[in-house]
Amino acid sequence: MHIKNGGGKGGGRAAEIYLFQKFDSKGIERARIELLRGNPSQVTATIDSLTFKHTYTSSVIAWHVDDRPTQKQIDDVLDDFEKMAYAGLQGNQYNYYAVLHGEKDGGVHIHIISPRVELQSGKSLNIAPPNWQKAFDPVRDKHNVLNDWRRPDDGSQVRLVNDKGFMKYSQMPYSIAKKELHRQVMQSYDEGNLQNADDVEKFLSTIPNVTVDRRKVKGGDKILRVYVKGHKKAMRLEGAVFYRNFSAKEFENKKKMPSLTREQKIKELARLEKNIKEQESKRIKHNQRVYALPKVRDVQQNEIKENHDPVRERVIRNCESATDDIQREIRGNNGYSHEGFGELQNLIERIGNRLEGWISEVGNKIKGVINEIKKVELIEKYKSKLVSKNRHKNINKQR
Numbered sequence: 001m002h003i004k005n006g007g008g009k010g011g012g013r014a015a016e017i018y019l020f021q022k023f024d025s026k027g028i029e030r031a032r033i034e035l036l037r038g039n040p041s042q043v044t045a046t047i048d049s050l051t052f053k054h055t056y057t058s059s060v061i062a063w064h065v066d067d068r069p070t071q072k073q074i075d076d077v078l079d080d081f082e083k084m085a086y087a088g089l090q091g092n093q094y095n096y097y098a099v100l101h102g103e104k105d106g107g108v109h110i111h112i113i114s115p116r117v118e119l120q121s122g123k124s125l126n127i128a129p130p131n132w133q134k135a136f137d138p139v140r141d142k143h144n145v146l147n148d149w150r151r152p153d154d155g156s157q158v159r160l161v162n163d164k165g166f167m168k169y170s171q172m173p174y175s176i177a178k179k180e181l182h183r184q185v186m187q188s189y190d191e192g193n194l195q196n197a198d199d200v201e202k203f204l205s206t207i208p209n210v211t212v213d214r215r216k217v218k219g220g221d222k223i224l225r226v227y228v229k230g231h232k233k234a235m236r237l238e239g240a241v242f243y244r245n246f247s248a249k250e251f252e253n254k255k256k257m258p259s260l261t262r263e264q265k266i267k268e269l270a271r272l273e274k275n276i277k278e279q280e281s282k283r284i285k286h287n288q289r290v291y292a293l294p295k296v297r298d299v300q301q302n303e304i305k306e307n308h309d310p311v312r313e314r315v316i317r318n319c320e321s322a323t324d325d326i327q328r329e330i331r332g333n334n335g336y337s338h339e340g341f342g343e344l345q346n347l348i349e350r351i352g353n354r355l356e357g358w359i360s361e362v363g364n365k366i367k368g369v370i371n372e373i374k375k376v377e378l379i380e381k382y383k384s385k386l387v388s389k390n391r392h393k394n395i396n397k398q399r
Contacts (some may be wrong), residue, residue: 001063002152003081003140005128008056012047012113015058016040019099019111032102036110037078040097046115054116057128059085062109064150069108073147074100078110080139084276085114085127088284093120093291118291125291135283138275145260145268177228178235181210185241189248197246200224214244221245 008015020040023029047056061077063069069077078098086094096114103109118125128136144151184207185200194200201212201224209229224242225234240251260268 001061001067001069001077001140001144001149003059003061003136005057005059005132005136007054007116007128008047008058008113009054012044012056012115015056015113016044019101019113024101029104030101031104032100032108034100034102036074036098036100038095038097040099040113043095043097043113043115046095046117046119047113050115050117052116052124054126056116057112057114057126059112059114059128060109061112063107065103065105065107067147067149068106069147069149073143074108074110077139077143080143080276081112081136084135084139084280084283086287087280088287089118089291090293093118093293094125095119120293121291123291135279138272138279142269142272142276145265145272148259177231178237181207181226181228181235181237182239185237189241194241195248197242197244200241200246 018025020033022033059081061081082096094114096112098110098112100108100110114127116124116126141151143149181204185194185203188194188203194203201214204210204212204224204226211227213225213227213234221244222238222242224237226237227234240246
């Protein structure tokens with residue numbers, strides 16, 4: 001299983017259409033299309049509303065055809081992906097959707113579309129900043145080790161040459177020339193002539209009309225670029241044999257690497273879990289600092305300040321004080337004697353008189369507010385009449 005992240009520009013509608021259409025980019029019919037999480041329409045609307053240069057992140061989680069993950073395993077991977085991507089954020093601060101594509105040979109992969117915005121603040125949120133591999137590779141490795149899936153970092157799975165994409169351009173001269181170069185390199189390797197990267201470059205240089213260009217290109221040290229006479233476009237040769245640090249001996253040794261023992265697996269999982277927690281902790285600190293939500297106490301205090309009413313608070317305090325007086329009187333009587341009830345009755349009457357005064361005060365305040373509202377309404381009504389009168393005067397003057 002492998003995890004890759006990339007950036008997206010513009011609106012989100014094109015991505016949504018592509019992910020749910022019946023055929024892929026090569027015209028091959030998809031065996032299965034399933035929405036696993038999220039609301040695509042909502043996510044697309046969020047992306048379309050952004051004015052950033054990069055509006056969304058497009059992620060892919062892909063399994064080898066032999067892995068055959070179960071639904072629970074897929075859910076577990078998505079849970080850990082989300083936990084890492086949005087570490088330290090709450091559910092109302094982000095959104096995304098995930099779509100599963102199934103292939104006819106049984107392989108599956110998931111596309112994840114995430115708007116590059118924190119929903120509460122409107123600030124840009126990039127879940128895959130530069131060097132994102134440090135955060136997501138441990139998540140990938142954890143599930144690969146746990147489920148015995150094929151690993152992209154496992155030397156036994158690396159191809160000597162990568163023929164990916166030849167089916168699409170099989171009838172084009174450019175592709176035929178590239179395929180012929182690969183065939184010759186494989187033949188020389190099988191004969192034992194290519195032991196390292198220098199041998200590969202020297203061999204390619206001996207082929208007529210071929211020029212090797214080892215300058216730095218996109219793909220780093222894992223790409224070898226060559227020019228073939230008659231083709232303006234450079235050919236990007238991919239595969240282990242074209243790595244800058246290629247060694248035939250190491251390549252063959254990696255192919256013979258045994259699977260992890262139970263003890264090795266436990267140690268490796270513990271190391272990966274520790275790494276994941278460290279990366280999540282870094283993200284939590286960053287996200288909570290940049291996208292911090294107001295604390296509940298702060299919100300409550302703001303609400304109290306907005307709803308502050310001194311008269312109301314005074315009535316509440318006096319009612320509480322009166323209640324305390326009654327409770328003290330009852331406790332002081334040491335029972336329910338006739339005399340005690342008489343004194344209690346007098347106390348309640350006095351409290352009632354005080355409450356009537358407080359209620360009257362509150363009522364007067366409410367009446368004052370109503371009168372003020374009526375005054376404002378009368379002023380607005382007068383202004384409206386004045387504007388209408390002036391409008392008629394202007395019309396008559398024009399006539």
